[in-house]
Amino acid sequence: MTIFLKPLKLLIMTSSIFLVCGLSTSLFAVTADQDKINYDFCKAPPTLPSDPKSDGIETLSLWNAQDVQEHLLTLTKDAILIDTPWNSYPITYVAMTKARDFERCQGTLATPNLKHQLIGDLLADIMSRWLALSMQSCAAATRQGDPNYGFCGAMERILTNNLDTLGSALEITSVYLSSHMAMALAAVIHDDLFWNQEFPPATHCRSLDRSPCPQETIDQRIRWVEDYKIHYNRNNRFLAKNVGTIIKTLRQACYIRGGFFDTSATLANQLPLPVMELFFGNIRDKTFRAGLELARTLDPSAHPMLAKDADGLYHRQFSHIKFFEKMPPPLAAAEDFARSQLRGPLFLTSIFSGLGSRSWTDLASNPPSTKRLCTIGGEVP
Numbered sequence: 259m260t261i262f263l264k265p266l267k268l269l270i271m272t273s274s275i276f277l278v279c280g281l282s283t284s285l286f287a288v289t290a291d292q293d294k295i296n297y298d299f300c301k302a303p304p305t306l307p308s309d310p311k312s313d314g315i316e317t318l319s320l321w322n323a324q325d326v327q328e329h330l331l332t333l334t335k336d337a338i339l340i341d342t343p344w345n346s347y348p349i350t351y352v353a354m355t356k357a358r359d360f361e362r363c364q365g366t367l368a369t370p371n372l373k374h375q376l377i378g379d380l381l382a383d384i385m386s387r388w389l390a391l392s393m394q395s396c397a398a399a400t401r402q403g404d405p406n407y408g409f410c411g412a413m414e415r416i417l418t419n420n421l422d423t424l425g426s427a428l429e430i431t432s433v434y435l436s437s438h439m440a441m442a443l444a445a446v447i448h449d450d451l452f453w454n455q456e457f458p459p460a461t462h463c464r465s466l467d468r469s470p471c472p473q474e475t476i477d478q479r480i481r482w483v484e485d486y487k488i489h490y491n492r493n494n495r496f497l498a499k500n501v502g503t504i505i506k507t508l509r510q511a512c513y514i515r516g517g518f519f520d521t522s523a524t525l526a527n528q529l530p531l532p533v534m535e536l537f538f539g540n541i542r543d544k545t546f547r548a549g550l551e552l553a554r555t556l557d558p559s560a561h562p563m564l565a566k567d568a569d570g571l572y573h574r575q576f577s578h579i580k581f582f583e584k585m586p587p588p589l590a591a592a593e594d595f596a597r598s599q600l601r602g603p604l605f606l607t608s609i610f611s612g613l614g615s616r617s618w619t620d621l622a623s624n625p626p627s628t629k630r631l632c633t634i635g636g637e638v639p
Contacts (some may be wrong), residue, residue: 515614
């Protein structure tokens with residue numbers, strides 16, 4: 259039986275990469291003392307007033323849509339990543355965040371609930387910046403942290419097993435959708451400065467005597483995040499409806515060749531949306547539960563994405579890239595589950611290499627970055 263007789267597997271293979279953008283956006287190395295920008299993600303930041311509040315909403319250091327695209331495109335052109343299968347993931351990430359943010363600002367993902375918006379903004383900011391920091395660091399020096407998990411583990415497996423562009427995108431997707439997303443969710447819950455500024459007093463930690471926060475305070479924050487999951491889940495339908503974007507992007511970037519993947523994308527587009535939503539939802543639900551479990555059990559001082567200020571309060575940090583030496587059990591379980599869901603497509607990548615998915619050797623001999631008609635980072639209308 260040929261692979262053309264297995265449309266569901268083709269669907270999972272081609273569309274699972276869309277999970278790169280399960281939430282919101284942002285990125286890159288900045289210090290905790292960076293300038294503040296307005297929360298309005300969909301517009302360029304205005305000149306800040308002297309009053310630290312704008313329209314009654316305290317401002318925090320979150321990027322807007324324009325910042326996201328500029329910095330993500332920079333990642334796709336990193337000297338260590340470009341022209342390698344590793345880069346297939348950042349390329350798809352750029353295109354899907356652009357399509358997703360269009361919906362976020364003026365479409366199906368816009369939300370009237372300010373608290374949901376703020377949680378999603380911070381979660382996205384952490385995830386995207388830490389993705390870039392991790393991939394750059396892992397590419398420069400492999401086997402940091404736990405060798406079996408995380409981006410460094412995935413990138414080492416890609417190198418050791420000589421995975422091609424499609425296999426690489428799937429491998430990194432399994433990390434992004436699981437341990438990475440869960441770790442970022444736990445960081446949101448333990449970001450004292452965020453909760454102190456934006457949410458009711460029951461979620462606040464304000465004194466050295468209350469750092470780390472007592473469990474009842476963390477539980478209050480978790481209740482807010484559980485309410486946010488309604489918005490989190492809405493991304494599943496967006497992903498299900500955007501199967502063709504990933505194929506178009508990789509073709510434009512010259513990271514896959516030929517018409518085979520166009521055919522598989524067409525098959526995926528013809529399947530009912532609930533089928534796709536279920537596939538995406540199963541993985542992302544597991545991740546969500548893992549993030550809450552980590553937030554309940556982990557000392558925030560051990561969290562790589564967090565730093566403690568002089569008042570003993572925790573906040574997100576991007577100045578010092580760190581990794582878990584041993585991946586916490588909830589995150590390891592989520593990553594194992596995500597990889598198991600993608601295992602069938604990963605086993606098929608040797609077949610796909612002859613149908614357009616490009617190898618390390620192929621990329622080295624015909625670099626996409628030197629081809630005038632290739633668009634690194636892709637283009638989305």
